[in-house]
Amino acid sequence: MFQLSRRGILKTGLGASALTLTGIPARAADPLRIGFLTVKTGPLAAGGIQMEQGMLAWLKLNKNKIGGRDVELMVADTNGVPATTRTKTQELVERQGANLLIGPLAAFEALAVADYTEAHKMPTLGLAAFDEGTQKGAQKYFARPTSSAGQASHVLAAYCYTELKMRRMAVIADDFAYGHQQTSAFLRVFEDMGGKIVQKILPPLNAPDYGTYISQIKTNLDGIFMGFAGSNGFRFTKAFFEYGLGGKIQLVGGLTAMDEAILQQTGEDAVGIISGNFYTPSLENPENKAFVAQMNADYKADPGYYACGPAIVAAVLDAAITKLGGKVDDPDLLISTIRSNTVPNTIRGPVKFDAYGQAIGNIYVRKVTRAGGKNTNTVIKTYENVSQFWTYDPAEFLKNPTYSRDWPVAKNLEN
């Protein structure tokens, strides 16, 4: 991390001297200092490395400028440990003079720095999908251009009920907040529409093997919702096929169950799996096409959930800072400009914000298709302007508990 920031300083140093030569005051060449909290070591590193790649690819495409200003990207490796995240955040803010922060990656990290960034009026562009961030724990200096944990689940539940005519479903998810929130959002909308969740299975996040869980799954189901993170969606799907269930029950997945990071490895078993996400690399807009090409050129990989986030954040920042004429000194003005802006052309499509700092935007229902030995999450339906509150009234929504392991209660479980 230290090396990277030093290199950054070197680069901007060169930039400044070049500009001085042409007579423009050095002041104008002051870079925009972005603190970038990611995870490059430890078990969460896979996503963290992709997150950094997404940021670097976007910057490369945009000549290392956001809002007309050169960017000095200060990358901090939090190791995925909340205490370290907090230390690194303090370092970025107090020692390295960050103008704003992007990240961190995981929900528990975001919770660990929330009070600090708020107290220091540090505009923070969040990526971690946890509902608190923009609901009961919503903060003034925070905005999340990606999605809450439940935002895409709501949509997917409606799709399963209305379009796929599913009525009886099971849910299986990692037993931690991200899995719970995705599942509970799915359950709420599906049951409010009239469907029944008849089975709910929550394997530990590091379950060594899914065989025992798969053997328990009922066979008289219309579909199974998967709320998995990391490589678990891949491991579950593989075991699902090993046990001869593949193709017999429709699998549908939340944000990361069929992420691009595991899509190719899942091979033919992935074909036909449906998932909901705010982004997919097969989107046709020109910004996205350029971004996907850059990611493939530099890292030989399609961007997925982790890589797309920083590119969406960067586009949102770019629009706001351009509007401010490059001035970011006033954090109140910066965050209010970010949150009141409508950005028509991010890689995920148009983005605007609700009163709680959460993006309202498209949610895509995708289905895995396979051609030429390559899997693609192909969009089969687009829901436009989806709020984190779905069709519920925000005030009413916030009177309920935040989605969790036990809320909403699953009333239709069968044994």
Added chain:
Amino acid sequence: MQFWIIQTLNSLAMGGLLFLLSAGFSLIFGLMRIPNLAHGGLFMLGAYVGATLLGQSLPFWLAAIVAGALVGALGVILEGTLLRRMAGNEQGQVLITLGISFIIADLCLLSWGGDPVPLAAPRGLRPPVFLAGFAFPGYRLAVLGFALAAALGLWMLLERTRLGAMIRAGVDDREMARSVGIRVSRLFSAVFFLGAFLAGLGGVIGGPILSAYPGLDADMLPLALVVVILGGVGSLPGALVGSFLVGIIYNFGTALFPDFAYVILFLPMVVMLVVKPTGLFGRAMR
């Protein structure tokens, strides 16, 4: 009925995999008196190396043996260069193995990236086997068979060869073994090779079920610990019985009491430590 049959098969298959994981761990623990905390890392390394070898279209079983041998060689090097220097300082040795496990984990991340790497099962074993109306993965049955074969092979090695007799003597009483002229330090290298070899081999054999991914090491190490504490340190029959016991407890436990999924493996371990700290087949160390 089907529930009981299929979960029993699950338990046995998982037990087989756990035996491959923990046999080497138990051997090293028994002889050297230290838990080799890098064992999970060696298992993971085996899985990654196996995936790469499979990518070079090596036949599956050959890839497993080559990966095992490479990991085994690494084990010998680690033992000879790091652990031997700390002879007698058992706490230091444990800490070194912990450090090695971190280094292996980050080197794997560096070399193979963070995305999971799948290992394909041998083609003939991929389709599920149909037994009395329900499907069970063919490969898992093969793993069970392989684990039993490996157990038999190890048993022959330990009970029927001179090397085996020396290892057993070293496990039972290190000082006495020394005094009758056994070069215990050379035994250490042999056992470390064997233990690391088994870890690497297990990584490849387990690969088609688990796949190789960052964190596999940390997921596996506690399982090896539980097996060895239940079965008894340094005992091959202990590792075998412990593995199947853990397989049964894990599968039926998580199926019948899903809310206890986290502790289900560790409760029997705690009980065993209180009631019979040496484990089912272990003897007190001298």
